[in-house]
Every structure is written in structure tokens, then in C-alpha cells.
Amino acid sequence: MKRLIPLWITAIAGIVLIASYFVPYAQGLGELTSIWFDILAGFAFILGGGNLLKVHLKKVSDKVAGWGYSVILLASFLITLFVGLGKIGVHPSPDYPDNSWSGVYNEVGSPFWWLYEYAFKPLTATMFAMLAFYIASASFRAFRAKNVEAVLLLGTAFIILLGRTFAGVWLTSWLPESLSGLKIENISVYIMQVFNTAGSRAIIIGIALGIASTSLKVILGVDRSYLGSARSEP
Amino acid sequence: MKLHLFALSVVFTSLGDAPATATPAPASNLIAQDHRKWDDGTRIDLAWDLSADDETLVAAYRISKALARFGDFQVPLKFELVEIVKAGTGEYTVADLARKIRLENIKTKYADIVDIESLEATNQKTFPVAYVFQIVAVGRDGATSAAATTPPITPTMEWFDGGRFWFLIIVVIFCGAVIFFIQLARGGRPLKVRKIAGLEAIDEAVGRATEMGRSCLYIPGILDMNDIQTIAGINILARVAKTAASYGAKLEVPTSRSLVMATARETVQGAFLAAGHPDAYRKDLIYYVTDEQFGYVAYVQGMMVREKPAACFYMGAFFAESLILAETGNSIGAIQVAGTAMPAQLPFFVAACDYTLIGEEFFAASAYLSGSAEELGSLKGQDVGKIIVGLGIIIGVIMLSAASVILDGSPGSPFGTALLNAVEYLKQVILT
Amino acid sequence: MNAAWAWTILVVVVGASLVVLVTRREQTYRALKDLDRRWIFLLMLLAVAIPILGELTFPEKPTGLAKAVFDEIEKLEPGDKVLMAWDYDPASEGELGPMATAFTYHCCKKGLKMYYMTIFSPVGPQMIDDSINNVLKTEFPHYEYGVDYVNLGYKPGYEGVVKVIVSDLKELYTTDHYGTSTRDIPMMKDIRNIQQMDLIVNVSAGYAGTKEWVLFATTPYPENIKMVAGTTGVMAPGMYPYIPDQLLSLLAAIKGAAEYEELVMSAYGNDDLGLKYRKGMLRMGPQLIAHVLIIILIIIANIIYFAEKRRGAA
């Protein structure tokens, strides 16, 4: 019973949404439920944040190796939460200067903005920038002409890499106009527009089908592992 | 928009030159009726008899609309240009109209022309909107005829959006196929499907992790439960967890969404139960880190080099972090199996992981792993979908190519044009 | 450090390694066979750092797609409405910042009405403010907020937002980013939905971004909604299938930005702007060197691979 009701909820919700796609009266339903979902996700933060606190408070109380870092984590978490939720140091909005809460929560100059600007932003951006290094090591290790597939992969990457810089342009600039199609920048554009389009089109179509049938399986209750039933009982 | 400018400029230039210009006769019998096809109540069809001077003086017809009534409340007519159609055109469908309007929006947009108090007095939340339409014939020299105007009319919304009729058919065929094959499988008919490289690797990877006494790491992507890839990732997690439970391997699942954590806990608990080791389930191994993509990956990459999991699974929606994860995993010598439907990230997984489930294979994986006949049935359904694609493209391409060949040989040949129209119908009506 | 220095250092590094390669084949082979990847990291750092310090630049030759984007904006008349969907965040600013700046500059020069909004992430509004502060307020002080441009800010809900605003903008955007009611903003008065926009200019770093705009704005309203986009390199390949039906044209990554800058600057630029609107071009310097490095790495990796096979056979 505890598992049957959710199955019915899923099925009905799914079918209603599918139907609503064809019924003009109900075409707003998708947007409404999307907004609802964001609200639920907002509630879920209590679960997630609670879990984060629990995990690291435990580490600290157990004095497990590296518990000091957990202290730092908790401190930065709680401080950010406090200054952010309380709109600490945020000026009122010019339209309602007498209402101290009317300002924008991430106003420039506020502590929350400071944390964003000098901690959040550099840390995440640097994390992202690390990819440049990993790309290099990956190309050194993974692009070896083991077989036809690998050759095609690295060959294309090669041409695109060249074609997307001045180097490529310069390499084949001696070609006459009649053979301009063979100029590397044009080859790279050709690859993108023909093979890449064909390939990603196939992938996109496949994915659409995969998503459709997965959704259908979930709605039909064939696949119900998200409810903790390992697999469908007959 | 260009057209409007053209006509308006025509009008203005006309004001410039002094000699009185011949004004064309107006269009007559202007009728407005609700859109013929089933629609979502935003269209009105206009039809009119051409001006007597259509052949001679008229350059174009200017169509304008104006609000007439909110419910029973008259509104002073303020005509705004809708479109300008060439001479010889006798009908037009005005789209993008409103059927009802919320009081809030009337306040926002039309406070200047209606008296809000009386509207509020009715304490209705929304009011039906009525429009009047106007047609003016614009002469070649810019002179404009008298206007033909319709009585107020409100578009009506039908219960079915006719524009999506063909789409419905296609959806029914596809879903029907999936359901049909599932039923077939339930009926015990054996279904043959090809192997997918990498799926066997999952069990063997978990096994190896157990032997080495190291943990398995499972990442269900970084999107929330409202993404089907996450749901597919959770499905695969169920199978992986079952294997891990039966091997007695340690399975760690850091998530970047609270809801995914909640769902994953349900799933893994269920899997351990199904594997007959409910007591081995530890929920504190499935935990939330942060919603921030790079904060999450910063944590996971550090965790990987410290705990050195022997098997890493990346199954879900991934973005830039894919390569960070895969390269770090590679540097600690873990077996890595990835599956995602993010076309942009596939290259990195393909380059850096031992096995990668590409796009559709990723969604198929849970069916394979479950080994349940009915789930395999759904794969046959997907193949039907691919057949639809293949046929659609082949038919369309052949017809279009034939048309272009014929029309190049003998321009304006009826057969060629017929083919061309058929393709247009296929593209513009069936496939939209 | 100036360009000459940068070149010298680069030449020395490359030359030295070549000498080593030639004179000490055996040792280098063994060294490279199981090379610690941290050496590669170091090389990459140098390959990017040196050109930046030396401010190396290379000429740009715009390709078809960049031209197409430029022409679409050129087509518009002064006063036309443009929806500037800035769907990126600080993490992707390095790649998308330059094209966002160039787009803003171009639209200002054309005298278009700019409606900024973002559905990508709550930090999007800062990106919009950057465009407003660095371009609009400095180069075009006579442009007035609420009359010539407006910052509608971020709304959560990803494609949900798009689905709503294609039919009713004010349903979601009751206020702008700064909390002013949209009914009090002159340029918002007669805006009902984004179908009234003459063009959507989208700068996108991922979900929700170009793909969602294509799926839920240009796809259902092909005749009313036209869009050009600039995306990160990683997204670009996935967007090609939508061109030109659902997406008019596309600027791919920093290269696309550099080409577009070239077009905009040669049409509207002047010298005293300096390199402010050439950020893309500036960033192509490190690009080039780093690309060459990666290509060399791939070549070396394969030489080693085949050498191994030969020795294995022998």
C-alpha cells in the first residue's frame, strides 16, 4: 500500500501533464507545476542543509582526521546563511527608503555580495579553469591512434583545434582561391556543419526517444526504483 | 515589420505631395469569425471582399485591431496595426489575441482607458476580451480608403489544440509501440536485443573494488529530480547498489541536490533490501554536498584522491565537471563507467573513461541491467521510433530530391510542384 | 613584459626542448613514456601565462556564422526591441564576457531598445550589470534606464520562464531586477510578451540557455521569434543542428567573439577605445599558443605510442 499510492500519483500526474499538452485550457499546467517544483526544492534545502550540518558537526565532535576543515566549512556556511537571509548591510530600495528590508539581497557592497565576489566567484571560476590543465593531460593520454575510431577522433580534434586559430589560417593561406575549400578554417567549418550536424542530430533524436520511453516506463510503473522498489514486481 | 514601415512611409510621403490623390474604394463585407481550426483561443479569421479598385489603385490592405470590451465594460477604441497584406488578399488570420484578461493585467496595462473601480466592483478576477477589427485599403500613392469595421468578437478556446493533431498521432504511435512490446514481453515472448559494451563492466568493477577493499563512487549527475537523466541515473543506481550489496562493497553517493539525496536513499535502501542485506545499508554514505556545480566537484575531486575509490560511475546529467571527474578518477587508477545524454560532455567521457554509454544507450542501460523482459520491451518501442525517423527522412528526401530534379528540368511542371507541396505539408503541418 | 620578450621566451623553451629531443633521444623517450602529468600542467600554465603577460595578439578573419550574426543585428532599425538573454555566470565569463560586451556595444550603436534578462542562474543579473556599467554607462551616458534599456533580472524556473513569457511577460516579471514595478517602466508599458521583440540575442553557458530558448520560444513561434546566440565552445557543436531554422546563427566561443568584435569594431569602432572591445582578440593569443601546445602533445603522444609498438614487436 505504501508503495502503491505513490505509483498511482506518478501515473495520474504524468498522464494529466501529457494530456494537458493537447488541451488549450490546460496548457498553463506545465509552467505552474514547474514553479511548484522550485518551491519544493526550496523546502528540500532544509533536508540538504540539515544533512550538511549533521555530517560535519559529527566530524568535529568525533575529532576525525581533518575535522578542522569541517570547522571552516561550517563557519563559512553559517556566516553566509546569516548575512544572506538577514539581508545584513543591505540598503533599502530607493522606492521604499523607509523599509529596511526592501533592498536587493545581493546588493553591491553588502557582506553577502562580498562573500560572493571574493570567495564564491574566484573559487568556482578557478575550479572551472582547472579544465584547461585536464584537457591537456587528457589529450596527451587518450588521443593515441589505436584504431580507426581513435584516428578519426583525434584527427577531427586536430583539424578543429588548428582551424579555430590563426595558426591554421596561416598554415594553409598559400592555397589558391580555387582550392579555398581545402583551407583548414573552411574544412573545420565543413566538418562542423556536415558530420558534426549529422552525428549530434542522431544523438539528439536517440536521446529524445530514450527520454520519452524512460518517462513512459516511469509513468506506467514499469520502472519504479526511484521509490525504492528494486525492480517491478508482476 | 519591414512591411509596416513600407506602408507607413507610403502614407507619410502621400501627405507630402499637394495634388489630391484618388482614394481607393474600401473593402466590403468584412467578416470576423473564430479561427476555423481548433486552437487555444488566440486567433480570429478575417475575410473581406476586395475593394472595387483592387486591380488598379490599391497597393495593400492595412489590418488593425482594437479592444472593444472587457466583459460588459466598453473601452474607447484605440486601433493598432496588426499587419499589412498585399492587394488581392481577401483573408487574414489575426493571431496572438487574448481570450480573457486578469484584472491585475487590466490595471497594469489599461488603467488609463477603463475605470478600474467599476471593474473591481464586479469583483470578478478575469474578464473576457472582445476585439473589433478594421480594414483600410491603402492606395498605390498612399491615399487610404474609408475603413470597414467588424462588430466586437471574442476568440473561443476549444478543448483540443488542432495544431497538434499530427503530433498526437505520432506520440500515440510511439507510446503505443512501447506499451505493445512491454505487453508482448509480459506475455512471455522472448525479445532479442544487442549487447551494449560497458554494462558487463559495471558488475566486474564493483567486484574488483570489493577485492581491493576499496569503495565504489556513484555520481547521479548534478541536476535535480526534474530531469529525466537524473531519474535514469537513479534507476541504474538501484542495480549498482544491488550488486554492491551482494558483494558487500562500500557504495558512496555524494549528491548535489537535496531531493536527489532523498530519492537515492529510498532507492539504495530498497536495493539492499532486495539483495537481502537490509542491515548493510548505511544512509550516511548518501549525502548532500552543495547545489553549486563547482563547489560540488571541488569536494568530489578532493574526496576521490583521499579515499581512492576503485570504481567510479558517472550516470546522469553532467556539464563541465565531466572531465574533472574523469581525469581525477583516471589519475587514481579507478575503473570508470560513464553514461550521459549530454552530447557536449560525451567526448570527454569517451576520451577519459573505460566505458561510456552514449546518449540513448544510457537510457537503455537500466533496462539491460534489470534484465526484466518488460523493460527490454521498451527498447523495441524505441526502435520503432527510429524507424519512424528513418522513413520520414527517406520519404521526404526522395520526394524533395525528385521535385528539385524535375523542376530543374522543366520549371513549373505540375508533378514537380505537387511533390514540392507534399513535402511542404510534411514539414510544415505533420512535423510541427 | 612586452611581446618581444614573450616571443623570445617561447622560442627559447621550444628550441631547448627540440635540442634535448634530438641529442638525447633514448632518455627523452623513457622520460616521456611515463611522463608525470604535472609537467604537462606546467607547460599549459606557461603557454597561457606568457602570451597574456606579453599581450600577444593575432589578426582575425570573420567566418560565415559570425557575419550572419552581425548582419541580423545590422538589419534592425533604430528603436527596434531586442531581448538580451544573458544566460551565463562568472564561471563562464572568460569565454562569454567579450561577446556580451560586443553585443551590447553593437546594439547601442544601432540605437536599439534593450531588454536584459537571465534564466541561467541567480548570479546572471551581475553579468547584466557588468554590461550596463562597462558599456552603456561609460560609452553611452545619454542612454536612459527604463527608456532605452531595462534589467529584468533573474527568474527561477528555467524553461518554465520561457514558456510563460512567450505569451505573457508581466505574468512573471511584475518588477524589474531593482524592484521597480514594470508598469512604472516606460519601455515596458506596451510589452505583452516576447513575441513583440524583433530579435532575441542570447549568450548562454548551458542549462537553461540557448537550447531552452530554441525549444520553447523559436520552435513554437517560428514566424514571430527570431534569435541569434553566442555560446561556450562546449555547447556550440550541439547547437549547429538548429541553424538556421530554429536559430538564425551562432557565435562559437571566444573565437566567435573575436570574429564578431572584428566586424563590430571595423564598422563602429574608433582608436581611443583601445583594446576594451578586443578582449576576445586578446584572449586568442593564449588560445593559439595553448592549441599549438595541445597539438604538439598529441603528436608526441602518438610518436611514443608507435615507438612502443615497434619496440614491443622487436
Place this chain on the structure above:
Amino acid sequence: MQGRTLVWTLIFVIAGVWLLLRATTGSGMGKAYVKRTDQQFVNVAEAGEAAEWIEVHTPAARAYDFQDLPRYPLEERVGWTEYDPAPPKDWAAAEKANPGQQTYVFSLWRSIGLWLAAMFTFGIFSFLYRDNPFYKISEAVVVGVSAAYWMVVAFHTTLLPNLFGKILPTWIQSWAMPGLKEERNLWYLVPLVLGVMLLWRLMPKGGWISRWPLAFFIGVFCGLRLMAYMHGDFLMQIRSAIVPLGVFGPDGFDFWESLRSVFLIGGLLVCLVYFFFSFEHKGFVGKTAKVGIWVLMITFGAGFGYTVMGRIALLAIRLEFIFDDWLWLIDPTGQRIGL
């Protein structure tokens, strides 16, 4: 090991000394400046009317005589000072014009932030060498700050306006969002109830109820996505794949264009064959699927090549931050002219 520690100590010492010199000599480095703007608001509404505030420095203020203190008493005015980021060159220019001016000032807090940001940048990059305390600190900070950041954002942009703002508009409007002009919409009680159900799992008993909201939304989004992808991707991709094989330009048959569309359609079809599940990849199907994989590999190669660009740009901007904003070694955008 001993040697390595020595080397690192040396590196750190040298770097430290150099930084010290760089920061203390010449125009220095890593300093942040701000522009002060004083804001003063006066309520110009008649007694009994809704308040109408005017900022005294704006053009709109000219209409009033704020010297008339009985009418506009000072104690009823509201005001504060805003500090906006300003490029060093503005500060330099202002100082040149009149030394000791107070419009542009040095900001200690933001300078500290700048240095902190630089430290975090190195902290993260240091992981490339190996895991170390600096990285662990940066990791802890980024996890803590970002987790809280998203919660704050969710609260201010979703829960306040879209939940409480819809259920109790007047109350929210009264204290949190004076700009809010919404009508009560009781439909939003549904997500409230679902949210409570979800949180019920924290209760000792009846945690199973929290499956219901999950089940509901999973159903909803399966329905939504099914349609969106079938319509947006499936149909549209078929549609745009239909092109004529033989292309005829103004001057007859265009070979290259035709070849292009042959590749385009052929490539797509063979890839689809690869994705077929019903047949083993043997014989003809096997060969076709093989070609399919080749096309996919070309696609992936292209994707990889493209992405390299973006990633390098990201590294570039981080280094630009270090060299330009922090170390003041380069100045491509002329932020520090006249300093």
C-alpha cells in the same frame, strides 16, 4: 623528501619577498577603490497620503524646496552612503584634481577581499600539484559558502515571492517586498502541503509520506519532458533533416552542395543504425553501425576541439585576474592609467 620541502620553502620565501616589494614600492598592487555617493530621501507626500520619496540629488528633486525645514524636517529624512567599485584610474584622476578628496576612497575590506580571492585561486590550483592543506581550506570554504548561497537565493527569489507572496501577499508586501503587487492565489497551498509532506521524513514516524511529493513531481516531469522532447527534438530534427540530395544552383547542378547533403543524410542514418537495439552488430548491420560509430567519433572529436578553446579562455581569465587585478603587472583595459 627533505630536499623537496627545502625547495618549496625557498619558493614560498622568494615569492613572499617579491610580493612584499611589489606591494610596497611604486604604485603598489592589489588595492581596491570605491566611489562614495550619499543618498538622502525626503517624503514629499501630503499628510495622510501614501509616502512618496524623492532622492535630493535627482532632477525630480528640483521641483521641491528642501530648505523649507518646517515642511521637510531633517529628522524625517532617510539617507545612507553607497560605495560602488571604481577603477584606480578614477581615484588617481580625482586625487590629481584635488588631493585628499573624499569621493573616491581606498577600500580596505575590498582590498582584503582581492587578496583573499587571489589566495583562493592559488589554493585551488595547488591541487594540480597534489592534495594539500591550502586546497582543503579552499574546498571547505567553497562548499560552505556555495551551499548557503543557493539556499539564500532560493529563499529570496522563490520561497518569498512565489510561495508566501502568493499565499499571504499583503503580509509579505508589508515587510519584505513592498514592490510586490500580487493577488492571493490559493493554488500555491499545494506546494506548501507537498513541502511539509517532504519534510515529514524528519519525523520519527510516517516518513513514507515524503514519497508522495517525489512521486508527484517525477510523474509531472516525466509527462512534461516526454512531450517537450518528442516535439522539440524528435520532430524538429526529422524536419530539418529533410533536404534535397541533388542541389541545383543558379548555374545547374551543384556537386559540392549535393555531396554535402548526401553526407548529412547518410551520416544521420548510419548513426541511427548504430543506436538500433533490435539487431546484433553483425553482417551488414554491423558494417553500417561501424560507419555510424565513425561519424559519432568525428562528432566527438569536433566537440573536443571546440571545448578546448573555451577551457583555455577560462584559464586565461583567471590568470588575467592574477596579473591584472591583483599583481597589477599588465593593464590591457587601461584601469590604472595615471596611477
